[in-house]
Amino acid sequence: MSDPLASWRIGAEPYYARAGREVAAFEAAAALRMPLLLKGPTGCGKTRFVEHMAWRLGRALVTIACNEDTTAADLVGRWLLDADGTRWHDGPLTFAARHGAICYLDEVVEARPDTIVIIHPLTDTRRALPIEARHELVRAHPDFLLVASFNPGYQGLGKALKTSTRQRFCAMDFTYPAADVEAAIVAHESGVDAELARRLVVLGRKTRILQDAGLEEGASTRMLVHAGGLMTQGLPPGEACRLAVVAALTDDGDLAAALAAAVDAAF
């Protein structure tokens, strides 16, 4: 019998550098089928962690990139028209619940709160998803696990999780790793040598103190990996950082000039 989740299984171990006890915490929550909420700045490793844990637990991973146009039907499913008439198509949430995958709601606060409440029956003892359009109640597979992530720094107008939703999750705080761990990640993911990776991390950490100087967020680990990758392609460090960090972080001329000067100082 074919595996309906074949396309969503992770073949090779995704690289992940542990920062603390997050692996043990995830495994404990997964054993109890508790939904998990990962909180942290962009590009600090939340999604990579979920991928790693999906591989580690041997489960498929169905990812939903939430946005403000995400509707309940996008998650649950909808009737489609084809040559033979109408047929039901499971949305990713239903698909994961039905077949036992990890369903990962990435940037969950981007979706409207009235859409997200659709997950409530899956996150309590019911572990079921009512599909009114089909008069069906989908009982979650024992391997089904719900994971969500968001960046607390983005919470503004209408972008907060309802309390009734938040309290259904166990939450884990993510932040940028310690400098030596982050440097190892940058070196591994980009291919630059350890010293360049260290300097990239020094630069990245300096940008992260500018949040009240007009920068919404400092450079993420992902950005530093991008910069390192450009260096392995032959770009000088300053140019690589201008591309991957400075220009990507801000359009403000003065801020960009200050960042560029700091890049010059770092390399």
Next chain:
Amino acid sequence: MQARTIATHRRLPVYVRMLWGNMPALHVLPAGVRPQRARIDADDWYLPVGIPTDEQGLLDLATLAHAAAHRRFGMAPMPRGGLRVVQQILVGLLEDARVEWLAMEDLPGLRALWAPFHVADVALTPTLEVLFARLARALFDPAARDPHPWVLKGRRLFFTGHVEGRRDWRPPSPTSLRRVASILGNDLGQLRLRLNAGVFEIQPAYRDDNAHLWTTPPEGEGVPLPRSARPVEQNPADAPPPSGAAPPPGAPSTEADARLAMENVAASDGLDGQVVRELATPEWDYRIRRYRHAWCTVQVEAPVAVGSESVPGESAPLSDRLLARRVLAPTHRSPERRRSVRGPVFDLPAVVDARAALRRREPVDPRLYRERTTRTRGESIAIVLDVSASTAEALPRGGGHTVLDRMRRLALALAEGVLRSGGRCAVLAFASNTRAQVRFQRLRDFADPPVAGPLPERLARLSPGWSTRMGAAVRGASALLAEVPVADGRRVILLTDGQPHDVDCHDPRYLWEDFRRARLEAERLGIAVLCIDLAALRP
């Protein structure tokens, strides 16, 4: 020639902060101060006057990086006791080299920044000043060739234990520096070279005057900086209040204390233009990273009555109405595709549901269409006009119209747009005369009927004056918005010529930082803040 001000270089404070986290207030030295070398106080750094060129920009960066290196790696101030002037200069020179070495170890790119300024010429007659510059260069760059025995000795003493390529060498300790300076100073005495202290300037030009190295100023020297060079007025009430007592006005407060700590100081029923309400608002001081509690007084005036037969104002021109429409575009798209019995496009899910119902032989919902809407859906919007003196300036290519003229038209277009789409709006004009008087003129209230009414005439009566304390304006408008029953959103739209300024603030960065903070506070309350720079808009 254009005067150089730190205000034209907003990048410099950010740069300094990125290096090692310092957040000093930056100033320009008064032109009369000699020598024109940077001066580093605890919280205030002074840059030489200079002129605004690209080269000056690099010099500023080099100067600030050097100052930051002192702050990061420098030694504690020491007594001058027993050291002659030449030896004091040498202590400074050696300390400069020491902190720069440590700085370049942390940030290697600083070498490329500082190197171009080390231009000491070995061919020049070796006066005292020339030898100092040559020693500075030799210590900065061990590969630089210099045959003078004194310079070679200084380099040998400084680099004792240094091996090319090894990273375990450390520059001399402060105690060792003093000893080396004493030795080298005695050598200079034997060379019978005299120092012209009156014209001596530390080299290279990016290095500061090293006054911070000493616990006391030099005898007979030490020009105090004029009071006008100080930033925000200092408030003596910096001590924390007794427990249980409200902090005195001006006292630094944590965010938890100061946020929303706006108090109705007085309220009354007033006649035209009279102050009917006063709010005491905090202000963010970026230098101490604290709020000044109850620092500003926002005075809200009663609306000016207009004639019973108000002259209808001009309707806004098309360009302003189009701009208003873009500004008022909903912050969120409609949450659902509207199922309507009529509309220009099909609502596909509705069509699918209808087909499915047909196949099940069930009644079909006739609402098969999607209807577009641009409603603001009951948003409450405060339109705030900056009527400071600078808005009397003519618009570039504005055909003789001023910034305030454009502001009036746009405010009217915005108000008409909000009312047409079913939202609520208030229109206010503000200007400030120090923190003690931030005046709000009410041109239209949220509770007014949904027609323009006397708004055009009140707009026409506005006259520019005073200054622009934008943070206080945002806080005042947010306070008024917070009292409106929550509908589908709240916004502040601030129309300004873009320059926060007030006569009691000499640090050009201070009010900008407070404005940024005020925006963050508003957003945490769920109030979006949009700022439109009228001077930058196309006509």
